[in-house]
Amino acid sequence: DIQMTQSPSSLSASVGDRVSITCRANQSISTYLSWYQQKPGKAPKLLIYVASSLHSGVPSRFSGSGSGADFTLTISSLQPEDFATYYCQQSFSTPLTFGGGTRVQSK
Amino acid sequence: QLHLQESGPGLVKPSETLSLTCSVSGDSMISSTYSWGWIRQPPGKGLEWIGNIYYNGNTFYNPSLESRISISVDTSKNQFSLNLYSVTAADTAVYYCARVWSSSCFDYWGQGTLVAVSS
Numbered sequence: 056d057i058q059m060t061q062s063p064s065s066l067s068a069s070v071g072d073r074v075s076i077t078c079r080a081n082q083s084i085s086t087y088l089s090w091y092q093q094k095p096g097k098a099p100k101l102l103i104y105v106a107s108s109l110h111s112g113v114p115s116r117f118s119g120s121g122s123g124a125d126f127t128l129t130i131s132s133l134q135p136e137d138f139a140t141y142y143c144q145q146s147f148s149t150p151l152t153f154g155g156g157t158r159v160q161s162k
Numbered sequence: 163q164l165h166l167q168e169s170g171p172g173l174v175k176p177s178e179t180l181s182l183t184c185s186v187s188g189d190s191m192i193s194s195t196y197s198w199g200w201i202r203q204p205p206g207k208g209l210e211w212i213g214n215i216y217y218n219g220n221t222f223y224n225p226s227l228e229s230r231i232s233i234s235v236d237t238s239k240n241q242f243s244l245n246l247y248s249v250t251a252a253d254t255a256v257y258y259c260a261r262v263w264s265s266s267c268f269d270y271w272g273q274g275t276l277v278a279v280s281s
Contacts, residue, residue: 056225089267091209098258098271099209110269142209146266150224151211 057082057145061154067162074130076157078143083123087147090119090128093156094139102141103128133159164188166259166272174253174279180246184259184272191240192217197262198242200233202255203274210255214262215242222265249279 058081068074078088086106091099101110103119106126116131130137138161143154170182184198191198197220200212213223215233223231227246235242246253256276260268 087266091268098260098274099268100271101267101269104263104267104269144209144267149222150226153209153211155208 056150057084057148057152059143059145059152059154061141061143061157063157064155065158065160067160068133069162070133070135072133074133074137074159076128076141076159078121078126078128078154080124080126080145080147084145084147086122087145088119088121088126089144089146090117091142091144092137092139093142099142130159164261164270166261166270168257168259168272168275170257170275170277172275172277174249174277175281176250176279177248180249180253180257180277180279181243182257182259182275182277183241183243186240186242186261191235191237191242195264197222197265198235199260199262199268200244201258201260201268202253203258204252204255212244212246212257214265251279253277254279 060079062077088106090103093099107119118129120127140156140158142156165187167185174180197214197216199214213233215221230247232245256274258274260271263269
């Protein structure tokens with residue numbers, strides 16, 4: 056199985072901050088990487104697919120980059136509605152696997 | 163707008179079978195671009211992929227669960243279902259159904275349903 060490691064596991068930030076979350080695979084996964092946002096009690100929502108493509112309706116302050124084994128999700132200017140937990144997920148091979156999550160909380 | 167809705171018992175006894183159905187509305191399930199998946203999340207923990215199914219019945223299962231799961235599809239009802247056999251407390255989780263785009267990402271999700279395994 057491909058293991059996905061996110062860092063940090065949590066971070067504190069303020070509205071307007073630039074926030075970056077890292078996801079690392081234990082082998083190359085090309086760009087078969089997606090990012091999700093999950094708020095408490097809600098289903099995850101797709102933000103980014105194939106490493107850098109923005110899903111329909113997702114604000115442009117979200118961006119993804121990377122290829123191979125190292126990926127980054129960036130929020131250019133954190134908004135109040137962005138406080139949530141973020142997950143990466145690889146689809147290079149089955150079983151599909153998720154990172155452990157990064158909780159973005161208010162400083 | 164695509165909508166997915168999970169349904170099924172919220173409580174299952176140990177050693178019994180967990181059965182859930184996902185009803186899809188807003189679009190037909192018949193597509194070679196999309197498959198349909200199940201994901202679960204134990205309380206306070208991360209996400210675990212369970213398996214996917216195409217409209218023609220082709221399935222892909224997580225090997226860690228493969229011996230205990232079965233996913234089926236009924237295109238006439240626009241539904242797909244999950245059976246998880248011989249459950250234990252470790253199977254307590256919120257179970258989500260989702261559409262899978264190009265065997266890649268889960269682009270639309272149901273709201274999730276909490277299933278507790280307890281006697």
